[in-house]
Amino acid sequence: MVHGEDITKLKGNRLNKFRREELGFIFQDFNLLDTLTAYENIALALTIGRVTPKEIDRRVKEIAQKLGITDILKKYPYQISGGQKQRVASARAMITNPKLVLADEPTGALDSKSARQLLENFEFLNKQLEATIVMVTHDAFTASYAHRILFIKDGKVFNEIVKGNDTRKQFFEKIIEVQTLLGGDLNDVI
Numbered sequence: 622m623v624h625g626e627d628i629t630k631l632k633g634n635r636l637n638k639f640r641r642e643e644l645g646f647i648f649q650d651f652n653l654l655d656t657l658t659a660y661e662n663i664a665l666a667l668t669i670g671r672v673t674p675k676e677i678d679r680r681v682k683e684i685a686q687k688l689g690i691t692d693i694l695k696k697y698p699y700q701i702s703g704g705q706k707q708r709v710a711s712a713r714a715m716i717t718n719p720k721l722v723l724a725d726e727p728t729g730a731l732d733s734k735s736a737r738q739l740l741e742n743f744e745f746l747n748k749q750l751e752a753t754i755v756m757v758t759h760d761a762f763t764a765s766y767a768h769r770i771l772f773i774k775d776g777k778v779f780n781e782i783v784k785g786n787d788t789r790k791q792f793f794e795k796i797i798e799v800q801t802l803l804g805g806d807l808n809d810v811i
Contacts, residue, residue: 645714647724651706653698659709660694666717684712703730711739724756728763740766765793
């Protein structure tokens, strides 16, 4: 259910509209279009949604500033690093202020500062814009930004923890405890 509507029942134009306006994807392998600049990759969803050029420009520059990629907006994907590509892909997913973001290892190619910026933007999307973020990660630090974590082992839910009133540090320690129960194999943790 998104906005009180069962999205599994959407068809045709209503499904397309939902995907375009309410859903953001952050792929592990970026999925940027090589023939478009970083700016154009980020702006694409807004262009398709017929947002005015002035508003597109404002929003692209705002998200680029938040993610620290203003200086690469005119570059093509082959001209930028993996971490920069990940931030461009993240900006593209967040530019429409979606209600649901699906993120596959969104911090995997990022340095610690860039990862923190991205995760803080996720928090803003979640708290201020009431977006739900479903994130797959093997990284305990990244997971510590979540409110709820499901641990998967052998394709089944192994454990669940909820942050509640814990600090991020306390939650991080709980994550590490569960990883220890899993045998310390970080590849089994989501």
